[in-house]
Amino acid sequence: MAKITDTMHKQSEPLWESSFNHPFIKQLSAGSLPQQTFRYYLKQDRYYLENFAALHAKIADQMDDPDIKQFLYAGTQGFNDSEKEVRTAFFQELNITQQEINQTEIAPNAYSYVTHMYHELNEGTPSRAAAALLPCYWLYNEIGKLLIKAGSPIKVYQQFIETYDSKAFTNATAKMIQIVDQLGNEADAEEQEQMQTAFLRSSYFELHFWEMAYRHEMW
Numbered sequence: 001m002a003k004i005t006d007t008m009h010k011q012s013e014p015l016w017e018s019s020f021n022h023p024f025i026k027q028l029s030a031g032s033l034p035q036q037t038f039r040y041y042l043k044q045d046r047y048y049l050e051n052f053a054a055l056h057a058k059i060a061d062q063m064d065d066p067d068i069k070q071f072l073y074a075g076t077q078g079f080n081d082s083e084k085e086v087r088t089a090f091f092q093e094l095n096i097t098q099q100e101i102n103q104t105e106i107a108p109n110a111y112s113y114v115t116h117m118y119h120e121l122n123e124g125t126p127s128r129a130a131a132a133l134l135p136c137y138w139l140y141n142e143i144g145k146l147l148i149k150a151g152s153p154i155k156v157y158q159q160f161i162e163t164y165d166s167k168a169f170t171n172a173t174a175k176m177i178q179i180v181d182q183l184g185n186e187a188d189a190e191e192q193e194q195m196q197t198a199f200l201r202s203s204y205f206e207l208h209f210w211e212m213a214y215r216h217e218m219w
């Protein structure tokens, strides 16, 4: 039987291609991305990351498999220990203060993406929610691998790229793919389709996250 993640990857290909070719990504690599745009991205991403981390634990609570549970709980912990630390360093380098973070109004796409993930868990199933988390790992890992070859002349942009090409992150992505495949195998046909839809929608929101930052999207 074909792996559900292969189907998901294929279905999302046009959206992912648009992410790879988005001016935000192109300019991040070239070093021409305005710092204001990156600052905007980081402030919105803070909201996303906090919810993303919290969701790992909420999904883990509802999983039966002890390995999956452990990986997801570690995801919450890992975010709190490492990803947040990397971002704190970025905030310092770009002079983003706590006050500025507190005053950031959450933009439409960041709000919609987070709401979508909660919807998949609260109105759907833990397997659908896990599928909604996967593009976050997988797309960023593919972007990291694509961009690392050329790198970026701007230090923070280079550090950003390196985070997503790292061995630890590549391993976490592989594990998350394996988890979604296992959950896909255990799901019936209807839930498999819903998992694919959750993945596709997250891929859409990932693409629009770049667009949101690039256009400084507001309500």
Ligand SMILES: Cc1ncc(C[n+]2csc(CCO)c2C)c(N)n1
Pocket (backbone or CB within 6 Å): 045, 048, 049, 052, 078, 079, 083, 135, 136, 137, 140, 206, 209
């Ligand atoms: C919108 C958005 N999507 C994906 C990521 C990447 N990301 C966030 S948490 C995490 C798991 C490991 O820490 C990964 C890969 C991001 N930062 N922002």
